[in-house]
Amino acid sequence: MRAVVRLLFTLVILGVGGFGALWLWNYYMYSPWTRDGRVHADVVGIAPDVSGFVRELRVKDNQFVHKGDVLVVLDQERYKLAVATAQSNVAARLADMEMRQHIAQRRAQLTTLSTSIEERENSAFTANGAVAAYGQALADLGTAKLNLERTVIYAPVNGFVTNLTLVLGQYAAVGTKVMAVIDSDSYRVEGYFEETKISQIRVDQLAKMYLMSGGAPLSGHVESISHGITDRDNDNGPELLASVTPTFEWVRLAQRIPVRVHIDVIPEGMQVSSGMTCTVAVQTGLSPPLLPSLINLAWR
Secondary structure: OHHHHHHHHHHHHHHHHHHHHHHHHHHHHHOOEEEEEEEEOOEEEEOOOOOEEEEEEOOOOOOEEOOOOEEEEEOOHHHHHHHHHHHHHHHHHHHHHHHHHHHHHHHHOOOOOOOOHHHHHHHHHHHHHHHHHHHHHHHHHHHHHHHHHOOEEEOOOOEEEEOOOOOOOOEEOOOOOOEEEEEOOOOEEEEEEEOOOHHHOOOOOEEEEEEOOOOOOEEEEEEEEOOOOOOOOEEEOOOOOEEEOOOOHHHOOOOEEEEEEEEEEOOOOOOOOOOOEEEEEEOOOOOOOHHHHHHHHHHO
C-alpha cells in the first residue's frame, strides 16, 4: 500500500512539474513580453534663427528648464541698429507717400487747361508706387524687429539640457544646432516583440517595464503597434527586380515588431534616461507578474 502511495505521489509530482514546465515554456515563447526594450524621448535641437555672438548663457548642462525659459541671448547691437534704420526708412517713405498722394489729389482737381491727362495719370501712378514703398518699409521694419526678438532663444518644451558645449563669446550661425533639450513629457518605451507574440498585444493594454538599472517597475499602457519594418533580405536588384535571399524553413527566426508603450507612472526618485534598456511585459491576465522581473534580474 505504501508503495502505491509513493508511486501516486511521484506521478503527481512529475505531472505537476511537467505541467509547470510546459506552462513556463508556452509563456516564455508566446506570452507578450520581451527583454528587448529601450527608453526613448524626443530630442529638440536648438538652433538660432539669426547669427551672432553669445552674450548670455543662462543654462547649464543637464539643467531642467520649463517651456519659455530663456536659454541663450545673442549680441543685439547690430539688430537694434537694423530696427532704427528700418524705422527711419518708414518715416521717409511715409513722408514721400503723403507728398505723392497730395500732388495726385491736387492735379486730379485741375482741368485740362492747367495739366494734361497724362500728367494726372503719372501722378496717380507715382502715388500708388509710394504707397507700395511705404508698405515695403513697414514689412522691413517688422522683419528687423523679429530678428531682434530672435536674438533671445527660449526653451520650446519642458525638459533637460543635454550635452551642452556652447560657451560665452562663441559665434552661433543661423540653423546650426547649439544645444539639445530632451522633452521630459515625451518619455516612452519602445518594446521590440517577436512576431509570434504580437497577436496577443492590443492598444491600451497595461504594461510593466523593468529597467536594467533596477528599482520598482514603470507602469504604462500600449500606445501603438508598428505596421511595418525593413525587409533586409529583399533589396531591389540592378534592374529593379526583387533580389530575394534564400532562407531555410528550419532556421527561420521570428522578426521583432516595435511596440510603443506610454509611461504612465514613474516611481518617485527613479532616474529614467533616454537609451536605457528594460524588460517590457504586457499584462494579459495570464502572465505571472514577477516572472519578467526575475528574468531581468537574472540577466543583469
